[in-house]
Amino acid sequence: MNSLYDLPSVDLTPSIVVSTNESIWPSAVGAFLGAFSAFVFGLITFYFQKKMERFWKHKSAVVEIEHILQDNLDQNSANQFLLKGAIETLTRNHLTYTLLTQLRLSDDINLRIGDLEVLNKYFDYKNPVLKINHGMETWQGMNTQLQQAITANFNLPAPVVHKNLNHLRDQAQSLLKFMVSLDKDTEYLLAYVKVYMRKERHIWTRGVHKLINKNIQFVTKSEIDAEIKLLKSEIAKISQESKERIEEIMNGQIL
Numbered sequence: 466m467n468s469l470y471d472l473p474s475v476d477l478t479p480s481i482v483v484s485t486n487e488s489i490w491p492s493a494v495g496a497f498l499g500a501f502s503a504f505v506f507g508l509i510t511f512y513f514q515k516k517m518e519r520f521w522k523h524k525s526a527v528v529e530i531e532h533i534l535q536d537n538l539d540q541n542s543a544n545q546f547l548l549k550g551a552i553e554t555l556t557r558n559h560l561t562y563t564l565l566t567q568l569r570l571s572d573d574i575n576l577r578i579g580d581l582e583v584l585n586k587y588f589d590y591k592n593p594v595l596k597i598n599h600g601m602e603t604w605q606g607m608n609t610q611l612q613q614a615i616t617a618n619f620n621l622p623a624p625v626v627h628k629n630l631n632h633l634r635d636q637a638q639s640l641l642k643f644m645v646s647l648d649k650d651t652e653y654l655l656a657y658v659k660v661y662m663r664k665e666r667h668i669w670t671r672g673v674h675k676l677i678n679k680n681i682q683f684v685t686k687s688e689i690d691a692e693i694k695l696l697k698s699e700i701a702k703i704s705q706e707s708k709e710r711i712e713e714i715m716n717g718q719i720l
Contacts, residue, residue: 523579527662529571530587534655537568537594538700541651544601545644548637555634558627560612565601568594582683583661590654593647600640607633656692660684 544565551563570591578584611629615621661684 519579522577524662524665526574526577526579527583527658527665529574530583531655531658531662533569533571534651534658538648538651538655540566540568541597541644541647545641548641548644552634552637552641555630555637558630560615560630561608562612563605563608565605567598567601570594583658586654586657590650593643593650597640597643597647600643604633604636604640607636652693652696653689656689656696657684659696660688660692 547563547565551561554561554563574587575584578587611633614629615626664683
């Protein structure tokens with residue numbers, strides 16, 4: 466019978482299972498470069514995505530300006546028509562109940578416009594609009610106060626009433642001059658915007674123009690002048706059609 470001491474000996478010395486001469490550094494560097502490239506590509510994609518969002522926000526703001534200008538052109542014409550009627554009424558020493566409508570402006574459009582030139586032109590237009598809106602509000606306030614004073618006291622001397630009516634008429638005539646002047650500003654900016662939108666078709670359009678034509682404006686004066694002529698022609702056509710329709714209604718040709 467064999468004893469415990471007769472068991473065969475076992476070599477417990479650790480041995481190398483896999484042997485390689487390759488270093489781990491190339492694999493680690495490759496993995497790092499791959500992750501870094503993906504990170505950089507993600508940043509570039511994010512940057513261009515934000516640029517595109519900013520561009521379309523700017524385009525939308527320019528389109529909004531065009532709509533505001535078209536509305537203001539129509540509304541300013543209507544206000545002038547009403548104010549001329551009020552002046553005729555006041556000249557006859559009669560009270561007028563004319564209601565003028567405020568012109569439109571956008572409060573936050575400056576945060577969405579991405580072109581400094583467009584922004585500056587909009588601000589140049591905004592100031593006279595604010596003054597005219599304030600002038601209309603002041604004139605209507607004066608008119609309302611005069612109506613209330615005369616209604617509350619029918620015994621006011623005629624010279625006093627006529628003097629106040631004449632003063633209100635003079636203020637209306639001054640306001641009318643500013644309204645007529647604003648039409649020119651509105652037509653100019655509307656023509657500029659129309660040309661601008663036709664030319665700025667892509668995000669790179671203005672950048673390419675600056676590289677190729679450094680000394681030439683993106684929208685030239687000749688382009689604006691040509692657009693103004695076209696705009697005035699369209700306005701004259703619409704006005705004539707509107708006049709003819711009103712005459713037809715007044716003559717009972719349209720039921």
